[in-house]
Amino acid sequence: MTLMRFDPFRELDRWTEQALAGSRNLRTMPMEALRRGHRFLVALDLPGVTQDDIDVTVERNVLTVRARRAPLAQEGDDVIVDERPHGEFSRQLFLGENLDATKLTADLTDGVLNLEIPVSEASKPRKISLSDRPVTTAAAGQ
Structure with a gap:
């Protein structure tokens, strides 16, 4: 298998975060x-995240994507809704x-991080x- 489809530890982290946050608003990257053909394409939704706030690293066979999004609200704002x-x-x-991680490419277009x-x-x-x-048949005749 080339990309792990299920990571039990990641799922446990998501459930824990959901329980502690008390909401369905998880910090995920769909x-x-x-x-x-001869390449894998991965698209991660990161709306509102700038290129400077994304880190893509590869160590051994693990590709890690980290992104940061700051809240819009500033000190003194009266927040009405923050979902x-x-x-x-x-x-x-x-x-x-079977993948060549040394030739991995990444770009951010319209809030979507595209990895190839x-x-x-x-x-x-x-x-x-x-x-x-010609194949010798001497061995075959003995």
Whole structure:
């Protein structure tokens, strides 16, 4: 498997945060991940987050995305409604050995962090050509 679909520790963190916060407003990054040819594409929704507030790191086979969104309210504001999550968000993806994390690219467009991770050359299917040498049948006749 190339991307871990379920991380029990992450789910436990989400449930704990939900219970302690007392609301359904979790600090998550909705994600879409797919394979297209020889590359994996990952899109993470980060509305209202600037490029300077996003950190993407890879260590061994773990890709970590951290983002920070500050609240709009400033000191002295009279907040009427505050339903937007703010603070620090993080998401980890476990990359398979068949991916080339050294060639990972990332860009932020319209509040969506787009990651592209190519399949490593060694993992791509390759055609093996047959040699023109005649096969000896001496071993087969004995």
